[in-house]
Amino acid sequence: MKSKLTVDRDQVISKIDPRMWGSFTEHLGRSIYEGIYQPDHPTADEDGFRKDVINAVKKLNVPLIRYPGGNFVSAYNWEDGIGPKDQRPTKLDLAWRSKETNQFGIHEFMKWAKKVGSEPDMAVNLGTRGIDAARNLIEYCNFPKGTYWSDLRRKNGAEKPFNIKVWSLGNEMDGPWQIGHKTAYEYGRLAHETAKAMRLIDPDIELIACGSSSHQINTFGTWEETLLDQAYDDVDYLSLHQYYDDSDHDLGEFLGKSVDFDHFITDVANICDAVKARRHSKKQINLSIDEWNVWYHSKAADDKQAPWQVAPHLLEDHYNFMDALLVGSLAITLMKHADRVKIGCLAQLINVIAPIMTNTNGDPSVWYQSIFYPFMQASNFGRGIALAAKSDVPTYQAKDYEVPYTDSVATYDENGILTMFIVNKSKEKVDFESTLQNFDVQGLDKATQFCGYDLMKTNEDQSMKLESMNQVTVSDNKISAELQPLSWNVIRVKVKD
Numbered sequence: 001m002k003s004k005l006t007v008d009r010d011q012v013i014s015k016i017d018p019r020m021w022g023s024f025t026e027h028l029g030r031s032i033y034e035g036i037y038q039p040d041h042p043t044a045d046e047d048g049f050r051k052d053v054i055n056a057v058k059k060l061n062v063p064l065i066r067y068p069g070g071n072f073v074s075a076y077n078w079e080d081g082i083g084p085k086d087q088r089p090t091k092l093d094l095a096w097r098s099k100e101t102n103q104f105g106i107h108e109f110m111k112w113a114k115k116v117g118s119e120p121d122m123a124v125n126l127g128t129r130g131i132d133a134a135r136n137l138i139e140y141c142n143f144p145k146g147t148y149w150s151d152l153r154r155k156n157g158a159e160k161p162f163n164i165k166v167w168s169l170g171n172e173m174d175g176p177w178q179i180g181h182k183t184a185y186e187y188g189r190l191a192h193e194t195a196k197a198m199r200l201i202d203p204d205i206e207l208i209a210c211g212s213s214s215h216q217i218n219t220f221g222t223w224e225e226t227l228l229d230q231a232y233d234d235v236d237y238l239s240l241h242q243y244y245d246d247s248d249h250d251l252g253e254f255l256g257k258s259v260d261f262d263h264f265i266t267d268v269a270n271i272c273d274a275v276k277a278r279r280h281s282k283k284q285i286n287l288s289i290d291e292w293n294v295w296y297h298s299k300a301a302d303d304k305q306a307p308w309q310v311a312p313h314l315l316e317d318h319y320n321f322m323d324a325l326l327v328g329s330l331a332i333t334l335m336k337h338a339d340r341v342k343i344g345c346l347a348q349l350i351n352v353i354a355p356i357m358t359n360t361n362g363d364p365s366v367w368y369q370s371i372f373y374p375f376m377q378a379s380n381f382g383r384g385i386a387l388a389a390k391s392d393v394p395t396y397q398a399k400d401y402e403v404p405y406t407d408s409v410a411t412y413d414e415n416g417i418l419t420m421f422i423v424n425k426s427k428e429k430v431d432f433e434s435t436l437q438n439f440d441v442q443g444l445d446k447a448t449q450f451c452g453y454d455l456m457k458t459n460e461d462q463s464m465k466l467e468s469m470n471q472v473t474v475s476d477n478k479i480s481a482e483l484q485p486l487s488w489n490v491i492r493v494k495v496k497d
Contacts, residue, residue: 001393001394001405001426001428001429001430001431002393002430002431002432002433003391003392003393003405003406003408003422003424003430003431003432003433003483004391004392004393004432004433004434004435005389005390005391005392005408005410005420005422005432005433005434005435006389006390006392006434006435006437007387007389007410007418007420007434007435007436007437007439008387008388008389008390008437008438009387009412009436009437009438009439010437010438011387011388011389011390012385012386012387012388013335013336013337013338013339013385013386013387013388014338014339014385014386015338015384015385015386016335016338016382016383016384016385016386016411017338017341017342017343018063018383019063019064019119019166019342019343019344020334020335020338020341020342020343020344020382021060021061021062021063021344021346021375021378021379021382022062022063022064022065022066022118022121022290022343022344022345022346023060023062023064023065023066023118023345023346023347023348023349024065024066024067024070024290024291024345024346024347024348024349025065025066025067025068025348025349025350026067026068026069026070026071026072026073026348026352027068027069027070027072027076027093027100027104028069028070028071028072028095028096028098028314028315028348028352029096029098029311029312029313029314029315029316029351029352030311030312030313030314030316030350030351030352030358031348031349031350031351031352031354032104032311033101033103033104033310033311034311034351034358034360035050035053035350035351035352035358036049036050036053036104036112036350037049037050037103037104037108037112038050038360041360041365042365043365047108047111047112048108049108049111049112049115050358050365050366052358052365052366053350053356053358053366054112054115054116055366056356056366056368057116057118057349057350057356058116058117059376060349060355060356060372060375060376060379061117061376061379061380062116062118062346062349062379063117063118063119064118064119064120064121064166064343064345065113065116065118065119065120065121065345065349066120066121066123066168066290066345067109067113067120067121067122067123068081068109068123069095069123069171070095070123070171071095071096071171071172071177071178071179072093072095072096072100073123073124073125073127073170073171074095074125074126074127074128074170074171074172074173074178074179074180075093075094075095075125075127075128075179075180076093076125077091077125077129077133078105078106078125078133078137078140080100080102080105081102081104081105081106081107081108082105082106082107082140082152082153082156083156085103088101088102088103088105089102090102092308094179095179096312096314097307097308098307098308098309098310098311098312098314099308099309099310100310101310106122106140106141106162107156107157107158110158110162119164119165119166120162120164120166121166121167121168121208121290121343121345122137122141122164122166122167122168123167123168123170123171124137124167124168124169124170124194124198125170125180126169126170126173126180126182126187126190126191126194127170127171127173127178127179127180127181128179128180130190130194131190131193131194131197134169134194134197134198135194135197135198135200135201136149138164138167138198138201138202138205139201140152140153141153141161141162141163141164142161142162142163142164142201142202142205143161143201143202144160144161164205165204165205165206166205166206166208166343167198167205167206167207167208168207168208168210168239168288168290169191169194169195169207169208169209169210169235170187170190170191170210171210172210172213172241173187173210174187174210174211174212174213174217174219174223175213175217183226184219184222184223184225184226184227185226185227185230187210187227188226188227188228188229188230188231189230191209191210191227191230191231191234191235192230192231192234195207195231195234195235196234199234206236206237207234207235207236207237208235208236208237208238208239208288208290208343209227209228209231209234209235209237209238209239210227210239211223211224211227211238211239211240211241211268211287212224212240212241212268213241214241214242214243215242215260215263215264215267220267221267221271224238224268224271224272224275225271225274225275228271228272228275228285229275232275232276232279232281232283232285233281233283235285236285236286237285237286237287237288237342237343238268238272238285238286238287238288239287239288239289239290239291240264240265240268240287240288240289240290240292241289241290241291241292241347242261242264242289242291242292243291243292243293243294243295243296243347243353244257244260244261244293244294244295244296244326244330245294245295245296246296246322247296248399251322251455252396252398252403252425253398253399254322254326255322255325255326255329255403255423255425256396256398256401256403256425257326258326258329258330258332258333258403258407259398259401259402259403260400260401261292261330261333262333262336262337263401265287265289265333265337265340265341266337268287269287269337269340272284272285272287286340286341286342286343287337287340287341287342287343288341288342288343288344288345289334289341289343289344289345290343290344290345290347291345291347292330292334292344292345292346292347293327293330293346293347293348293353293371294317294319294323294326294327294353294371295315295317295353296317297317297318297319298314298315298316298317298318298353301313301316302314302315314352315348315352315353316351316352316353316357317353317354318357318369318458318460319369319370319371319458319459320370320455320456320457320458321370321453321454321455321456321457321464321486322455322456322486323370323371324370324371324373324374324450324488325374325423325425325486325487325488327346327371327374327375328374328378328407328421328423328450328488329407329423329425331374331375331378331382331421332378332407332408332409332421332423333407334378334382335378335382335386335409335411335421336386336409338386339386346375354369355368355369355371355372355375355376356368356369356372357369364462367459367460367462368459368462368464369458369459370453370457370458370459370464372459373450373464373465373466373488374450374488377421377448377466377488377490378421381411381413381417381419381421381490381492382411382419382421383411383413384411384412384413384414385411385412385413386409386410386411387409387410387411387412389408389409389410389420389434391404391406391408393405393406403425404425405424405425405426405430406422406423406424406425406426406430406432406483407422407423407425408420408421408422408423409421410434412495416442416494416495416496416497417445417492417493417494417495418436418439418492418493418494418495419490419491419492419493420434420479420489420490420491420492420493421488421489421490422483422488422489422490422491423487423488423489424483424484424485424486424487424489425486426485426486427485427486428485429482429483429484429485430482430483431480431482431483432479432480432481432482432483432489433478433479433480433481434478434479434480434491435477435478436477436478436479436493436495437477439477439495440495440496441474441476441477441493441494441495441496442493442494442495442496443474443493443494444472444474444491444492444493444494445492445493445494446468446492447468447469447472447481447489447490447491447492448466448467448468448469448489448490449466449467449468449469449483449484449487449488449489449490450464450466450467450487450488450489451467451484451485451486451487451488451489452467452484452487455486469481469482469489469491472491474493479491479493
């Protein structure tokens with residue numbers, strides 16, 4: 001099989017917003033407790049943060065982290081997580097039917113985010129609360145001093161404002177499972193009024209409204225239109241959430257779900273533009289895909305968990321090699337939509353449907369899942385400019401979509417490196433050839449492959465690794481490579497400005 005990719009330096013999709021490679025951590029399961037925060041762990045620092053986890057997160061280079069939820073935020077009182085720890089209340093979390101000790105809150109998150117080199121995307125509770133709690137929270141976080149809430153922040157140890165600039169207006173408010181679920185009109189009105197109040201305190205913030213919780217939910221489309229009719233002028237981004245599973249038990253169908261992801265993004269962008277046209281607006285609403293991943297392995301185990309535990313083992317998917325290939329394709333899809341997708345959050349970051357797992361005791365204390373490797377490379381190398389490459393490759397027919405056997409995209413960064421990301425979805429080797437136009441090619445920088453593993457293999461033994469690609473040739477403006485069956489591949493070429 002042959003796959004051809006033509007990459008023209010002049011055919012630009014958009015500059016990639018680095019926040020596309022953000023992530024997400026929620027008060028859910030062991031994401032926070034025994035993940036980020038574990039004061040009695042041998043690696044814990046002076047703040048109780050696990051240093052082994054900090055080092056692992058740094059490898060992913062995530063510039064933005066969404067917090068504190070997720071479903072959790074829709075019944076969360078942010079005031080419970082501030083002040084002296086011995087005075088913080090333990091409460092029931094209705095979203096995940098757990099006990100929340102509130103030993104980790106806004107101050108702890110902001111300290112930890114700084115240590116891993118990330119900025120916050122702070123979510124406000126528009127489920128059980130609303131305008132009043134949101135305006136108090138932004139005053140607490142962003143106002144310098146001289147008011148009740150800003151001075152309380154200073155009393156609690158943060159003299160300077162947190163200066164949080166990205167805020168999410170609730171979470172999955174379209175979902176009947178959500179505490180405080182609303183109709184699109186109800187949510188749109190509340191988002192409008194909350195945004196108005198928050199911007200009076202800090203006009204420079206960016207706001208994300210809740211779009212649909214999946215492409216398949218029955219209110220998709222009408223939800224987006226109705227809420228934007230109420231809040232179009234108040235928000236900067238519309239969120240999309242999408243998880244994929246192996247419900248068909250069919251490899252081709254599973255790996256083809258990146259096509260659904262592509263259609264979902266296109267559909268939402270089109271809905272935003274239709275509202276824009278109807279309103280005669282010059283403002284463009286961009287997209288925040290602030291929850292995306294594969295999720296299906298842990299659901300049966302989760303059903304057996306007893307309720308009202310502290311930090312129960314919930315949503316602890318152990319990802320296999322097949323999952324890593326789809327995550328790679330989903331990352332490629334994000335880059336193809338860099339003109340509209342400005343924020344993305346792989347959900348989640350630690351222990352809960354996550355690339356990084358921890359052991360409370362024992363060795364290794366931290367281990368990397370299969371999905372860690374494609375996401376790490378996409379995050380670190382998927383920077384700069386996304387290019388509109390032209391692909392010529394055979395396709396196969398899945399249930400609902402025609403799927404290319406290879407999925408690919410190219411980026412060009414300020415260091416003079418052209419990077420091609422390629423997933424081979426075929427069970428055969430593929431002869432890959434790329435023609436580079438309007439580039440002065442200087443030679444190969446590095447080429448790696450992630451391949452050769454049984455599709456069902458997980459990585460508890462930490463045997464998975466990226467390997468060098470040996471069959472890569474760079475000659476003039478052409479790159480040739482042999483792609484291994486079912487593989488994630490990254491080819492980096494030095495080019496001259």
